[in-house]
Amino acid sequence: MMPLTLMLLHPKKLLLFLALCSLSAFADERFSGQWEGENAAGSVLTLDLKQSAQMINGTYCYITQRGNRIDCAAPGETNLRGTSTGNRADVAFDSTFGGVNGRAFLEVEGDRMTWRLIKVPVKGGYYAPQTFTLTRNHDGIQSR
Numbered sequence: 453m454m455p456l457t458l459m460l461l462h463p464k465k466l467l468l469f470l471a472l473c474s475l476s477a478f479a480d481e482r483f484s485g486q487w488e489g490e491n492a493a494g495s496v497l498t499l500d501l502k503q504s505a506q507m508i509n510g511t512y513c514y515i516t517q518r519g520n521r522i523d524c525a526a527p528g529e530t531n532l533r534g535t536s537t538g539n540r541a542d543v544a545f546d547s548t549f550g551g552v553n554g555r556a557f558l559e560v561e562g563d564r565m566t567w568r569l570i571k572v573p574v575k576g577g578y579y580a581p582q583t584f585t586l587t588r589n590h591d592g593i594q595s596r
């Protein structure tokens with residue numbers, strides 16, 4: 453194995469090293485951004501996520517029953533946290549209806565995310581979908 457300092461002296465190896473570093477940096481933030489989805493019943497799920505290495509933090513917002521049930525974090529609050537491995541994440545979320553420590557499984561494929569509820573929040577009410585498909589919002593404009 454060639455020491456890193458010697459490897460960096462070779463231009464082709466340096467380019468390969470930099471390319472690999474940039475790919476790993478991109479992969480470490482694949483969950484970051486705003487994700488939105490709407491189902492046939494008109495319910496809307498929005499996740500605003502920030503990923504740093506394997507840690508994910510952000511907000512969970514589910515609007516259902518034609519807007520009569522809005523389960524969204526207050527501005528500036530974080531109600532979702534978790535960890536990722538590759539394109540999969542296990543996240544915990546809290547409801548503004550009192551339920552805490554709900555768990556969901558997220559899976560990202562490009563600009564598409566799948567949400568699967570693993571465990572319902574406890575010790576209070578909640579509104580959360582069993583499964584939902586979201587897409588990355590490249591505009592950065594919130595729909596709510």
